[in-house]
Amino acid sequence: MARKFIVGGNWKMNGSKALIKSLVQETLNGASWDTSKIEVVVSPPAVYLDAVRQAAKPEIGVSAQNIYSERSGAYTGEISVDFLKELGVEWTILGHSERREYFKEADEFVGKKTAFAISNGLKVIACIGEKLHEREADQTTAVCFRQLKAIADALTPQQWASVVIAYEPVWAIGTGKVATPEQAQEVHHAIRGWLAENVSAEVAEATRIQYGGSVNEKNCVELAKKPDIDGFLVGGASLKPEFVKIIVAGEAKSA
Numbered sequence: 001m002a003r004k005f006i007v008g009g010n011w012k013m014n015g016s017k018a019l020i021k022s023l024v025q026e027t028l029n030g031a032s033w034d035t036s037k038i039e040v041v042v043s044p045p046a047v048y049l050d051a052v053r054q055a056a057k058p059e060i061g062v063s064a065q066n067i068y069s070e071r072s073g074a075y076t077g078e079i080s081v082d083f084l085k086e087l088g089v090e091w092t093i094l095g096h097s098e099r100r101e102y103f104k105e106a107d108e109f110v111g112k113k114t115a116f117a118i119s120n121g122l123k124v125i126a127c128i129g130e131k132l133h134e135r136e137a138d139q140t141t142a143v144c145f146r147q148l149k150a151i152a153d154a155l156t157p158q159q160w161a162s163v164v165i166a167y168e169p170v171w172a173i174g175t176g177k178v179a180t181p182e183q184a185q186e187v188h189h190a191i192r193g194w195l196a197e198n199v200s201a202e203v204a205e206a207t208r209i210q211y212g213g214s215v216n217e218k219n220c221v222e223l224a225k226k227p228d229i230d231g232f233l234v235g236g237a238s239l240k241p242e243f244v245k246i247i248v249a250g251e252a253k254s255a
């Protein structure tokens with residue numbers, strides 16, 4: 001079964017009204033791609049979700065960068081699934097390594113929020129990945145599988161239809177140090193194997209696995225050729241016009 005390539009742009013804590021105008025309204029809305037071959041999602045900061053949803057053409061999905069595990073209440077600063085639904089935001093990223101590192105999000109909390117988001121009609125880009133010292137200690141798959149298990153433990157088999165896994169080696173994020181296509185493929189293949197063994201063959205075959213970590217217009221073509229790389233989660237380059245070139249590289253894979 002062919003998996004549709006999916007390119008996400010995670011703006012992190014970057015952006016402005018001016019960027020929405022230049023990048024979304026002018027550059028992305030002005031570009032064209034075949035939606036039967038590629039899915040595109042942009043993830044601005046929460047305060048800009050409404051403006052981006054209104055500015056972006058309908059074939060661009062919009063994603064939050066995080067949600068909380070309750071619908072409403074005394075949770076100062078948090079983001080409810082209900083807010084996203086009201087704005088027409090269909091996706092959320094969860095478990096990004098920056099959330100895990102700086103905001104101490106534990107594996108189980110990421111799993112709980114993934115299940116909660118999906119139960120409330122959202123689709124989730126769930127991030128996993130090892131730090132440099134873990135890779136150097138040969139712990140790459142052990143770390144990824146531990147993070148993946150916490151997500152799998154929280155989900156029903158049907159809920160996997162709403163999940164995209166983003167494999168993001170922490171040492172490659174924002175460093176310019178991209179994983180080689182072979183390094184990325186090796187981990188993606190292992191993740192798919194884990195899903196086959198621990199969830200089901202069908203889920204393993206259907207689940208899209210994005211690579212994230214210093215993806216840019218130069219390295220995306222070779223990465224996209226790898227059989228288990230089904231998309232990218234792009235940080236820095238998603239704030240620039242080169243994001244369109246990354247979309248085009250993904251589209252070419254399905255051509």
Ligand SMILES: O=C[C@H](O)COP(=O)(O)O
Nearest residue numbers: 010173174213214235236
């Ligand atoms: O979510 C995106 C990733 O953290 C990658 O960021 P980057 O492309 O700036 O390395």
